[in-house]
Every structure is written in structure tokens, then in C-alpha cells.
Amino acid sequence: MDQQPPADRDPSEEGGATRFCYRHPDRGTGIRCARCERPICTECMISASVGFHCPECVRTGAGAGHHPAAARPRTLTGGAVASDPRLVTKILLAINVAVFAAVWLTGRSWLLQDLLLVGRAWDSQPFPGSLTGVAEGQWYRLITSVFLHEELLHIAFNMLGLWWLGGPLEAALGRLRFLALYLLSGLAGSAVTYWMSAQNQGSLGASGAVFGLLGATVVLMRRMNYDLRPALVILALNVLFSLRPGVAWQAHLGGLVAGTLIAVALVHAPRARRNLVQFGACALVLAVSVLIVLARTAALT
Structure with a gap:
């Protein structure tokens, strides 16, 4: 079941045991961007040579410094992210x-x-x-x-x-x-x-x-x-x-x-x-x- 963060709390804050994706506030997650440390869900995370990066870090080049492949979107298991996921x-x-x-x-x-x-x-x-x-x-x-x-x-x-x-x-x-x-x-x-x-x-x-x-x-x-x-x-x-x-x-x-x-x-x-x-x-x-x-x-x- 989807969980909603409290209305008075930023979804990316550490306020509770459950963290929420900063781009999708209704999605609980246990994953953080290895660069900016913001919580990210499976849809937003991009596999890098070290951990996962968020779309913003990849887009600005902050997360692509370790390896050329780091900028290529990858799924949780290392598969290529497709335009039509179904x-x-x-x-x-x-x-x-x-x-x-x-x-x-x-x-x-x-x-x-x-x-x-x-x-x-x-x-x-x-x-x-x-x-x-x-x-x-x-x-x-x-x-x-x-x-x-x-x-x-x-x-x-x-x-x-x-x-x-x-x-x-x-x-x-x-x-x-x-x-x-x-x-x-x-x-x-x-x-x-x-x-x-x-x-x-x-x-x-x-x-x-x-x-x-x-x-x-x-x-x-x-x-x-x-x-x-x-x-x-x-x-x-x-x-x-x-x-x-x-x-x-x-x-x-x-x-x-x-x-x-x-x-x-x-x-x-x-x-x-x-x-x-x-x-x-x-x-x-x-x-x-x-x-x-x-x-x-x-x-x-």
C-alpha cells in the first residue's frame, strides 16, 4: 500500500523510519542517491559504477564522473531502462x-x-x-x-x-x-x-x-x-x-x-x-x- 508523508514534512527529510522519493512523494524507499543522498525510488534510480544516482545528478554530470556507463539509465537489476516499461x-x-x-x-x-x-x-x-x-x-x-x-x-x-x-x-x-x-x-x-x-x-x-x-x-x-x-x-x-x-x-x-x-x-x-x-x-x-x-x-x- 502506498504511504503518504506528513503534509508538514519534506518528502526527502529523514523524519521517520520510512523515507520517500523526492520526485514521487507517495513512494516509500530505502535507496539514496550516492551523490546528493536524496531518497529515490526504483523508477528514478540510475545505476552507476558506485551505487545509484538520481536523474538530476546524472543530467548535470555530477554522477557521471566515475564511468561513462554511469549516465546510462539502468534498472535495479542492471537492465536497460526502456521508454515503454510494459x-x-x-x-x-x-x-x-x-x-x-x-x-x-x-x-x-x-x-x-x-x-x-x-x-x-x-x-x-x-x-x-x-x-x-x-x-x-x-x-x-x-x-x-x-x-x-x-x-x-x-x-x-x-x-x-x-x-x-x-x-x-x-x-x-x-x-x-x-x-x-x-x-x-x-x-x-x-x-x-x-x-x-x-x-x-x-x-x-x-x-x-x-x-x-x-x-x-x-x-x-x-x-x-x-x-x-x-x-x-x-x-x-x-x-x-x-x-x-x-x-x-x-x-x-x-x-x-x-x-x-x-x-x-x-x-x-x-x-x-x-x-x-x-x-x-x-x-x-x-x-x-x-x-x-x-x-x-x-x-x-
Whole structure:
């Protein structure tokens, strides 16, 4: 929840435990400009060779003396600041909606049969005939199912979650890191579903990826010293929802764990080894997901 500083206090003063960005007085922050020491939020901070600088120090050249790259705006995690901080979020949302529309316009059956996450072949309703799955080598289903929805309410909830969580995360992490977070969370959710579900149990939806974004949001809010209670309440409600019959809780679990671990590496990586730690964590999540799929496939064949 946003907090307002007292009306009789300058937002940049030290008056309380919570400091507020001098450019956005409604945003609490624990970060200061390394040059002028004014409080700055994630949107205003610009990565420099030493700490973060505010836009004014960069613009006047006061903060650019350490390194030529210091004047280039960077996100909290070292990504490039984009003019449209929601571009990847919009593209992911558009892909999900386009696939959903295609499923309905083509009569729903053949696209679902081709893109659904399923372990191995079956011969039953709702897809009479032979349906091959991941165990038969169709690994692409681990990703295509993340963009696949059948019911309007299902895609509506997932896309609302993607929009609400994706925009702030993309702005804070940068496009490439945000995309890696989303896709790897979705892949991990599919891998855990494949591992823990019945071999002929179909699964679809972006819930695993969205749960990864939810876990990352909690990590980021903790890093920024924001009040975690609203995020934790939302997380608890979603976990309870996952326990309902017919819900693929395995995807939620896999996505949540993967997204949380990746986010910890992204926002807490030491500056000297930032890229190594960040992309190493992504590679680790990918490797574990692949190992889970290989082990499950070996058990089914």
C-alpha cells in the first residue's frame, strides 16, 4: 500500500523510519542517491559504477564522473531502462489472447490437442483418438501450454494477474530479465506438473508463470522495504485457490518456487558479479526443469 508523508514534512527529510522519493512523494524507499543522498525510488534510480544516482545528478554530470556507463539509465537489476516499461508484458498478454481467440475460432479441439500439456498418449474423451505427449518427445508442450486457455474466466484471471504484476516487475527488472522470469517460471510449472500429475492428465494455462511473477513481486517489495502484508495476503489467497479441485496446483508450486529463486538472484546479485549470478540462476532453474522432465520421461517409457 502506498504511504503518504506528513503534509508538514519534506518528502526527502529523514523524519521517520520510512523515507520517500523526492520526485514521487507517495513512494516509500530505502535507496539514496550516492551523490546528493536524496531518497529515490526504483523508477528514478540510475545505476552507476558506485551505487545509484538520481536523474538530476546524472543530467548535470555530477554522477557521471566515475564511468561513462554511469549516465546510462539502468534498472535495479542492471537492465536497460526502456521508454515503454510494459512492452514485454503487452506482447505476452497479446500472445495469450491471440491463442485463446484461435482456439475458439477453430472449434477448440485441434489446437487444444496440439498444444495441451499431457504426459503420454491416451485414447479417451474429450480427445478421442491418439494424443501424443511430452513422453513421446513433444517437449514443446511444456511451453505452448503456458499460452493456452480454454475458458474465458481462466484467461481473464491470468491476464489480470499478468498485467498487474508484469508492468511493475518489467520496469524494475528490465525487459530481458523479466521475459526470462516469466518463461522460466512457466516452464518450471509445466515440468512440476508433468512430474507430479497422472500421465494422461491434461494441463493448460499461464498460472505457473503468473505465480512466478507473484513470488518475484514479494522478493522485490522486500528488497525495496515496502509493506509486504498486501502481497502476502494475495499470495495466501492464491495458494488457497490452488487447493480447489480441478486446479493444477503443481504448476502454481513450480512457478512460485522458480520465480522466487530467480528474483532473489536478480535483485540481490552483487554488482561485481551481477550478470554471472543472475544468468547463472536462470540457467540453474532451466537445468533443474530439464532434469525433472528427463526423469519423468524415463519413468513413463
